[in-house]
Amino acid sequence: MADTSPASLAKELLAILDRDEGRMGRIDRYIRGEHDDPYMPPQADDEYKLLAKRSVSNWIPLLVSTPAQALYVDGFRPGSSTEGPSEAPASTSVEWSHWQRSRLDARQSAIYRGALGFGHSFVLTEKAKRGVTSKGLSAKRTAALYEDPANDETPYAALTIVALPKGEARGKARMWDGSYEYAVTYKSKADADSVRVARLKRHGASECPVTRFAASVDLEGRTVGVVEPMIALQDRINQSVFDLLVAQTYTSHEVRYATGMAPPMQMEMVDTEGNVTTDPELAVDSRPKLDAAGNPMPAQINHNARRFLFAEDPDVKFGSLPAGPVNSLIDSIDMSIRHLAAVSQTPPTHVLGQIANLSAEALLAAETSLQRMITEFQSVFGESWERVFRLAAELEGETTSAENFHGEVQWRDMESRSLAQAADALGKLAEQLGIPKRGLWKRVPGVTQTEYEDWVDMAEEDDSVGQLASALTRATPSTSSVPASRDEELIAA
Incomplete structure (x- = not known):
């Protein structure tokens, strides 16, 4: 046991x-x-690691927020x-x-x-x-x-x-x-x-x-x-973005080259004893500057679109390497995002932002899968809230409410519909199907529980005033039914 x-x-x-x-x-x-x-x-260097850090495109919060906000x-x-x-x-x-x-x-x-x-x-x-x-x-x-x-x-x-x-x-x-x-x-x-x-x-x-x-x-x-x-799809997107950043950093620009010539070296001054000095008066000679490994350090070349390259040696040749294409990497990122949207039941309009020239019917069709997922969450979370409410009633000493399993959680309608469309649809339900109008009030987009109860109270007050006016009208005789006085009869004669 x-x-x-x-x-x-x-x-x-x-x-x-x-x-x-x-x-x-x-x-x-x-x-x-x-x-x-x-x-x-x-053997990735610090530049690679910086690009890896910048390649993180976090789509996960969107996958959580999209259903949670509904x-x-x-x-x-x-x-x-x-x-x-x-x-x-x-x-x-x-x-x-x-x-x-x-x-x-x-x-x-x-x-x-x-x-x-x-x-x-x-x-x-x-x-x-x-x-x-x-x-x-x-x-x-x-x-x-x-x-x-x-x-x-x-x-x-x-x-x-x-x-x-x-x-x-x-x-x-x-x-x-x-x-x-x-x-x-x-x-x-x-x-x-x-x-x-x-x-x-x-x-x-x-x-x-x-x-x-x-x-x-x-x-x-x-x-x-x-x-x-x-997580696997998120990692795939990050990898594609990283590859794109590497490609555009190292291969997306045209590279110029020169063959048959050596680059100028960085020079340093030395004194009579061969020591490096920065004082021109003590300097007697110069030599190439060496790096930590003992190799000569080439000087940086200041080259841009306004400068012209030339060389004295006729064997020197200048040329350029074309830039590498990045469109395939961009397409790969777009495909991975679409896969993420499909698997997570998130509308592509939410993740890609492509909503131009889309009709209301197309937008509704795109959000159908999301609405089904939200409805499922409302069902399971609603049952949990009903248990919370029963526990609260029991702790308050309300035995009847604690044992009542007929309660129902009411979720706010978060679908994208205009008030005019909702009013037209509710009007047709009332007229064509005979559904009581008061039963459709909670279907009005954005109405809260308090507003609904205020409407009920106002409707009852209006109904009470109308009943009172009708009763007074029935109790008050009309002018034609009042008997004429003796003087009025003589005048009429």
Whole structure:
């Protein structure tokens, strides 16, 4: 039987972090632009190394930012176990109040970027001084254990490092299981004997309060982001750019040459004893200046388009070597970038910037693959947020909301559509299909949860005023129905 004591769990979680440290570190380096050097000859000089440094063209952040910028939770509909959605305003629900208290409008992006970059990230939901809050945890410092990592949404235990070991100071970490929070200290992630665990308190939830946000999980429980599969293509682009820089530095310009003559040498003055001197009055002779290896050093030739070359010896010949072509290298870079765009499902218009003379239909077709990928991320991340909301409701003491699995995360519509196009489409849905107009309000581009609820309130107020006006109109008799007085009857007669 497996040992499930807190100390054993802490050792296993730290071992997972130690095992994945190299892989996570490499992904992090590529996101930050610290790539592996392209191939260079073993005897490469400083000029080659400078060109290699300048050849890094970091496309990785674009692959992370493009889907992350289209993921934005704009609201949460609590739902109801009965038929139909809950009529309570979503902005006043316990779940959404926890969201605003945690400032997740701004912090959610970092959670998505971590999940897209490393394959997964985590969110911790806990009680704080100002109420229940949630915050993101880095995949480089956090690990979780699952009985079935491919299908379980609730971890058996989770650990996050809060301070790394430094000198004699031990590293510190926090760990949670299904009931308690623990303080963990250690000397090294690989040193299991140095791990110490102390129970702190009950965290208040009925299960581990850490939620995993995984970009992609296979049936083996492995998570993969958008960065790791693209590292090989990124290295290919860097190599092509390096080859281009080398070619344009050494072969892209016409080279002039002269044969049958020796270049002038650098000269230095010597005194009567043969020592080098810089005083012209002490100098009695001159000789070629030697380098460290004892070879004469040629003088630099100041030649440009305004100077003319000539020689006294009739056997001297002048000529030039043509520049080497670089178009093939440019085409190679363009091809590699296109491969990167195709494999990562990033529209070519995002990476190449070629949007001239493209119709709206062409742009929509180019972004179809990206929209499918974003929809997949919304599905998996939405399930994770729903668990976070249930945990928040449970910690707030809302038992009904904690057991409600009918809630739904509402994602902001980030597709490129004009307001006029959206209004025309929504109008046709209402007129031709009979969809209630109020049910289409959330489809308006850019509308927030608060704006939607304001519209609902204003519509109810307008409806109340209209009903009151109708009631007053029905209660007030018209002029024609009022009986005429006796004087009016005599006048009429």
